[in-house]
Amino acid sequence: MSIxxxxxxxxxxxxxxxxxxxxxxxGKSPTRYQEGVWGLQPALNFHYRPxxxxxxxxxxxxxxxxxxxxxxxxxxxxxxxxxxxTIQRGKQQDSQxxxxxxxxxxxxxxxxxxxxxxxxxxxxxxxxxxxxxxxNNNCYIAAYGYGAPLTSACSMHMMDHLAVAQYVSRLxxxxxxxxxxxxxxxxxxxxxxxxxQPLRALVERTMVTRDWCELFVVQNLLVDxxxxxxxxxxxxxxxxxxxxxxxSMLSEFMVDWFAESSRWVDxxxxxxxxxSPGNAELCTAWVSQWLPRVQEALLPLAGYAFAGEAxxxxxxxxxxxxxxxxxxxxxx
Amino acid sequence: xxxxxxxxxxxxxxxTRGLDWExxxxxxxxxxxxxxxxxxxxxxxxxxxxxxxxxxxxxxKYQSEKERKLYAILDAFQQNNGQLNISDARYLSAVKIWxxxxxxxxYVAHRGFAHAGRAFRGxxxxxACQMQSIDELRHAQTQLHAFSHYxxxxxxxxxxxxxxDRAWYLSIPKSFFEDAYSAGPFEFVTSISxxxxxxxxxxxxxxxxxxxxxxxxxxxxxxxxxxQSDESRHMTLGLEVVKFMLEQHEDNxxxxxxxLDKWFWRGYRLLGLVGTMMDYMLPKxxxxxxxxxxxxxxxxxxALFHDLGRYGIRLPKHHEVAGKEKHRLxxxxxxxxxxxxxxxxxxxxxxxxxxxxxxxxxxxxxxxxMYKPRxxxxxxxxxxxxxxxxxxxxMVCQVCQIPVFFTEPDDPQTQCVRIVxxxxxxxxxxxxxxxxxxxREPEKYVQALIxxxxxxxxxxxxxxxxxxxxxWLHLERDVDTGEYRGSPDHxxxxxxxxxxxxxxxxxxx
Numbered sequence: 001m002s003i004x005x006x007x008x009x010x011x012x013x014x015x016x017x018x019x020x021x022x023x024x025x026x027g028k029s030p031t032r033y034q035e036g037v038w039g040l041q042p043a044l045n046f047h048y049r050p051x052x053x054x055x056x057x058x059x060x061x062x063x064x065x066x067x068x069x070x071x072x073x074x075x076x077x078x079x080x081x082x083x084x085x086t087i088q089r090g091k092q093q094d095s096q097x098x099x100x101x102x103x104x105x106x107x108x109x110x111x112x113x114x115x116x117x118x119x120x121x122x123x124x125x126x127x128x129x130x131x132x133x134x135x136n137n138n139c140y141i142a143a144y145g146y147g148a149p150l151t152s153a154c155s156m157h158m159m160d161h162l163a164v165a166q167y168v169s170r171l172x173x174x175x176x177x178x179x180x181x182x183x184x185x186x187x188x189x190x191x192x193x194x195x196x197q198p199l200r201a202l203v204e205r206t207m208v209t210r211d212w213c214e215l216f217v218v219q220n221l222l223v224d225x226x227x228x229x230x231x232x233x234x235x236x237x238x239x240x241x242x243x244x245x246x247x248s249m250l251s252e253f254m255v256d257w258f259a260e261s262s263r264w265v266d267x268x269x270x271x272x273x274x275x276s277p278g279n280a281e282l283c284t285a286w287v288s289q290w291l292p293r294v295q296e297a298l299l300p301l302a303g304y305a306f307a308g309e310a311x312x313x314x315x316x317x318x319x320x321x322x323x324x325x326x327x328x329x330x331x332x
Numbered sequence: 333x334x335x336x337x338x339x340x341x342x343x344x345x346x347x348t349r350g351l352d353w354e355x356x357x358x359x360x361x362x363x364x365x366x367x368x369x370x371x372x373x374x375x376x377x378x379x380x381x382x383x384x385x386x387x388x389x390x391x392x393k394y395q396s397e398k399e400r401k402l403y404a405i406l407d408a409f410q411q412n413n414g415q416l417n418i419s420d421a422r423y424l425s426a427v428k429i430w431x432x433x434x435x436x437x438x439y440v441a442h443r444g445f446a447h448a449g450r451a452f453r454g455x456x457x458x459x460a461c462q463m464q465s466i467d468e469l470r471h472a473q474t475q476l477h478a479f480s481h482y483x484x485x486x487x488x489x490x491x492x493x494x495x496x497d498r499a500w501y502l503s504i505p506k507s508f509f510e511d512a513y514s515a516g517p518f519e520f521v522t523s524i525s526x527x528x529x530x531x532x533x534x535x536x537x538x539x540x541x542x543x544x545x546x547x548x549x550x551x552x553x554x555x556x557x558x559x560q561s562d563e564s565r566h567m568t569l570g571l572e573v574v575k576f577m578l579e580q581h582e583d584n585x586x587x588x589x590x591x592l593d594k595w596f597w598r599g600y601r602l603l604g605l606v607g608t609m610m611d612y613m614l615p616k617x618x619x620x621x622x623x624x625x626x627x628x629x630x631x632x633x634x635a636l637f638h639d640l641g642r643y644g645i646r647l648p649k650h651h652e653v654a655g656k657e658k659h660r661l662x663x664x665x666x667x668x669x670x671x672x673x674x675x676x677x678x679x680x681x682x683x684x685x686x687x688x689x690x691x692x693x694x695x696x697x698x699x700x701x702m703y704k705p706r707x708x709x710x711x712x713x714x715x716x717x718x719x720x721x722x723x724x725x726x727m728v729c730q731v732c733q734i735p736v737f738f739t740e741p742d743d744p745q746t747q748c749v750r751i752v753x754x755x756x757x758x759x760x761x762x763x764x765x766x767x768x769x770x771x772r773e774p775e776k777y778v779q780a781l782i783x784x785x786x787x788x789x790x791x792x793x794x795x796x797x798x799x800x801x802x803x804w805l806h807l808e809r810d811v812d813t814g815e816y817r818g819s820p821d822h823x824x825x826x827x828x829x830x831x832x833x834x835x836x837x838x839x840x841x
Contacts, residue, residue, distance in 0.1 A: 013486075014484055016483070018491045035480055036473040044498075045781050047514075047781050048510055048511060052514075052517075058510055082469050082470040083403055083477075086396045086470075087400060091396070092392075093392040097389065142465065152473075155446060155462075162388050184350075190353065204358040
């Protein structure tokens with residue numbers, strides 16, 4: 001039995017805004033996600049050329065080589081608008097904070113022997129710079145990409161990456177008893193240690209990549225798609241086997257977030273590729289040009305952590321990325 | 333291991349500033365190609381003082397709490413037909429102006445701050461802009477979600493996305509924000525964060541949000557108050573970026589001064605629309621434009637500029653003209669909107685007697701001698717069944733895009749027109765302020781798309797008169813446009829009030 005509540009009933013004269021209704025078709029009510037992103041980017045009659053890119057329009061699809069008939073098709077399967085995104089992240093942050101407190105209170109980091117602490121510091125803490133570059137790259141797409149579904153999701157991804165960089169930094173602080181010594185050492189390694197240089201060179205290359213869709217594929221599918229499994233899955237398992245379960249607690253956000261955001265990354269690439277053979281070819285070419293470079297850049301890190309097993313392990317990770325690309329309709 | 337306690341500043345520096353590095357495999361000028369061409373000299377980015385030391389953990393904590401509350405209230409508002417609690421359906425014209433003119437700008441601000449958030453070489457400045465970028469997205473979306481409910485019951489809102497890129501009067505806010513977004517990152521942040529959000533923010537926020545609160549609009553009031561703490565962060569960023577530029581190099585001072593001159597005037601002109609909304613569209617008045625200008629500019633704004641005097645900054649050019657115009661700005665603007673009502677996605681009307689008395693009290697003799705007789709004459713026409721419409725689109729200013737209807741600063745009886753010539757073409761400006769802006773960057777302003785001229789060129793769907801033009805904007809005649817009295821919005825309102833309340837304030841008036 002249900003309880004029958006009466007409220008004043010007034011017939012609405014329409015369900016939603018015209019541009020939303022046109023996409024949904026008759027008789028359908030939109031979600032808040034749809035009302036919050038579709039048609040939000042100005043479409044025409046721009047008044048001035050951007051002084052920072054005078055050859056193009058203020059909003060210009062030609063900042064990427066891919067073409068979509070309708071960029072509002074690049075929707076997020078998570079249906080994140082600001083409200084749902086920030087509420088979800090707020091919950092994750094709550095639980096992540098408790099993990100930090102727990103690890104700190106129980107001194108769990110100290111229970112890891114020094115050699116493993118050193119490995120953790122050396123392999124994981126410099127990743128804060130990688131996450132920072134990912135933040136900048138998604139900021140680039142939010143600034144110069146096309147269509148509100150894309151730019152809004154990229155700006156959430158940008159902030160997510162900043163959070164990853166900051167969680168990793170907090171790990172570094174924890175490892176050094178709240179001194180910045182570990183962070184400083186990680187930065188010095190990032191700048192000078194031969195183990196990190198191939199990756200830094202690659203990351204800097206992404207930061208001068210101007211085609212936003214290429215950058216999306218390289219950063220969000222290839223770089224994140226390899227770095228995260230390598231560190232927060234494979235290396236995590238190794239650490240756990242050596243008494244480092246605390247690391248799993250400190251990287252819980254990264255693991256959950258990677259799985260969740262990969263759904264969106266794949267959906268965008270899949271939709272771009274499904275649009276036309278030309279788009280699919282472009283994406284395929286980006287994967288085939290960049291993925292070997294990413295693999296090469298990660299080899300020293302994998303070698304440091306996994307020695308003789310590194311090469312095979314990295315092959316496995318790269319195969320997983322190729323499988324994702326293939327599922328997105330790329331011939332990579 | 334002994335634990336050290338990290339101070340907030342130190343922790344923020346470790347978690348944010350320390351993430352950045354000087355690139356060596358790619359030149360810094362390639363990684364950051366956009367932060368030098370404006371001529372702003374930054375000697376030491378480390379001297380940037382972070383205006384709010386917010387890390388993502390705290391950001392998510394605060395923002396998620398705010399969003400939970402906000403959406404709970406929006407849900408309740410919708411469930412309980414909150415639209416019936418507003419003071420009067422005329423109030424909806426203010427909501428329409430906001431949705432058509434302001435909400436789209438929040439998205440542009442999201443893009444512009446992403447641009448600045450990627451462009452600056454300093455990590456602290458980049459992160460501050462990134463946070464503002466996503467905040468602006470928040471504002472666009474929470475406004476859409478709040479207004480979505482009104483759109484289900486009232487006209488003039490359903491086609492806002494179509495009109496945003498086409499309508500002549502929405503070119504005023506559109507050209508303003510595109511002017512900022514097409515500028516370099518330093519000018520962008522100066523224009524939006526400082527001139528608009530720091531100096532003029534109260535003149536935008538107060539009329540809309542307090543206006544909503546006075547007029548029973550719970551949806552708008554709630555998102556307005558919820559956005560307030562974001563806005564205070566944004567204001568702090570505006571002040572910081574201006575001080576930072578001024579402190580970094582003396583060569584920056586004249587550049588910043590020129591931007592302040594420009595964006596003060598551009599912001600003031602845009603606020604003319606807001607002031608008119610405040611004076612004429614709010615059935616329950618908060619304060620009048622003249623009072624708001626006196627408090628928020630003549631007291632607070634001028635004091636702020638005096639503080640900047642130690643950097644060599646003077647008051648923005650033409651600010652005294654704004655002081656002269658404060659007695660007449662909204663009256664001149666309202667009669668303009670009133671007469672072009674056939675091409676507006678909102679309703680206009682002649683104020684009732686009680687409102688005319690309020691204007692007399694607030695604006696005194698000038699209102700009684702110049703504007704009241706005009707309003708009474710227009711009312712007389714309306715009562716005779718000859719509601720006045722001007723069915724030719726107006727000539728608009730090449731810079732601010734407002735119709736050239738303002739009067740000379742020292743003579744409210746003479747129309748003010750300034751003509752500038754560039755490459756053999758004459759362009760019209762509404763004021764010396766706009767003329768100066770044009771002359772400083774003629775190459776930019778000759779590009780402006782002037783909607784009435786588009787119509788004459790046949791670029792508005794081939795429209796040959798105002799009704800065809802309105803149809804091209806997807807405006808339904810006398811439903812979305814025209815006079816309020818007798819409109820479907822008015823009739824629905826009366827009907828709903830009859831059903832759900834004893835009497836409507838509209839009928840009582």
